[in-house]
Amino acid sequence: MAGFVLDYARYCVPTEGNFALTDIDPGDSQGLVRERDGAEVEARLAEVQVRLDELQHRLFAESKQALLLVLQAMDTAGKDNTIRRVMAPLNPMACRVTNFKSPSGAERARDFLWRVHSHIPRKGSIGVFNRSHYEDVLIARVHGLAPLELVEKRYDHINDFERMLTDHGTRVVKVMLHISKEYQLKRLKRRLKRSDKHWKFLPDDLRDRERWDDYMQAYDIMLQRCSTPYAPWYVVPAENRWLRNLIISQLLLDNLEDMNPQFPAPQFDPADYPPEAIT
């Protein structure tokens, strides 16, 4: 499988027509096999990371555009590990992760976009939302945290908001890490078997697990209604963690290439400052 062509377009949720999560196999590996192709996938990832680093440097120097990666997933799908591995090569000075937990009192006292808006990456930087405003159409829908008629309006609110961001130079890249219910079971058991993972286990996780089918339905609705031409959703198979990192890194890289940030013109006339004249 040397010289394989990575295809992530297959994971893009169409902006028109039907889509269901069941269309995408959470174990899809595009014919790649870890034992045979793992080393090449790693090597490819290293190449992508070198280029990501170059482009992030230009993005920072330019300071006219920003990139926002939105990550959503069911518990145990690997959001934290994705952030760690995919963001690792980036300059922490211009990369900021925001972990959205249950909203605070001050946050609940405002509209649902208020808290995410305040964490939008500044121009020149890359932002990562570990969970996001999409929780307000997922957990809020499944557990009835907001009236259904309000939740129904939020899909448009989100699309409008993301269009406004895009119009102002923020590229919005949205990734759902896709796993099966069986895979989650394996991961939960692993957490319970390892005492150094116990702090990550909350009995509430099981409450969400019981509502798995309702969550999948809420995801389906969200993906259909909020995958837009300017901010499409990608459903990335996440059970092959060794391949997942490459898929997401490549997706980020191609977006940055497309944004094509440039070093800004100097704020001086180089002819006025010959290096030998500085003392």
Add this chain to the structure above:
Amino acid sequence: MAGFVLDYARYCVPTEGNFALTDIDPGDSQGLVRERDGAEVEARLAEVQVRLDELQHRLFAESKQALLLVLQAMDTAGKDNTIRRVMAPLNPMACRVTNFKSPSGAERARDFLWRVHSHIPRKGSIGVFNRSHYEDVLIARVHGLAPLELVEKRYDHINDFERMLTDHGTRVVKVMLHISKEYQLKRLKRRLKRSDKHWKFLPDDLRDRERWDDYMQAYDIMLQRCSTPYAPWYVVPAENRWLRNLIISQLLLDNLEDMNPQFPAPQFDPADYPPEAIT
């Protein structure tokens, strides 16, 4: 020089008695020579980074303490590169860098600690201030951006503020990257010779360079008055970049070791959740 003992205590500004920047050689390498010892320094740094990663993970799990690294330096001393290299091994999910530029209108409309306070790292995380509230006793003093009698009061304001942070579980580690005026000259010339570095050159940098001696005096005052037992200043020689990263990494590591974060107790009784009972 195999098995060398790194000594950074020599860079700690005494909390009583006299101190002057001229006490510390910005080219000090503790007898280490890059050609001979560089590989061992790199190897030592890699070891320190592995342990930093482990302790950051515990700090995040525990979520009861935070660490704040304050970085100050003259232009070209390598703040950005330090952040990139020293923070690189950390998990970006729990590490946040704040770059303080000239204060905005909203910031100037408040006291000088208001904007830094809002960026204090949350418990469980590591924060880095790339420049900080110390600008308000440095550039503010040299260029008269605030009345001198107010600047004089700020040293106590800062000490009080940092004591309050410390009392609430935030470890404050302060590093000045120390270079000579001659070293800065070399770096400025380098920027002017490389067109991909031109965007980093601002003619205003020369204005600050002309006031070098005034800045050194402002640093001396600041270091003497704000190196406290609970938040001491370290003046780290920064002309040997290959050694600088190890010194700062080791300083962070020893602070984290001393903070000794622990995995929290599980939020459930493991006996109630045998792995085999989860379905």
